[in-house]
Amino acid sequence: MKLSARNQLPGKVTAVNMGVVTAEVVIALDGGGELVSVITKTSVENLGIAVGKKVHAVVKSTEVMVAVD
Template identity: 85%
Template sequence: MKLSARNQLPGKVKALNVGVVTAEVVVELDGGGELVAVITKKSVENLGLAVGKKVYAVVKSTEVMVAVD
């Protein structure tokens, strides 16, 4: 699969918190760190997501904000 998004971060599913309609997916990135995504429960089922499964976190955005204290 090829995508136009430049930010394709490989990792594995660390945790799933599936609700009635949506699910929180915690991805442990191969380069270190974690990323959390909220997707539909149906998407979790369609992708066959489970803890330990290899995934890509794909980020496509027109803006990235940076903040400091």
């Protein structure tokens, strides 16, 4: 499957915090820095997301803002 979302950054999961409906997944990017994702708990279970797993963080370009100093 190829996805239209332009941003697909490789990394490794460093933390998963499970709520009732949603879960927070922390991803250490291969290039440095980290990204936090909030997805459903069911997706965490369906995809077998756990600490140490290699993943990609995926973001649609219309969801990326730009900040300047």
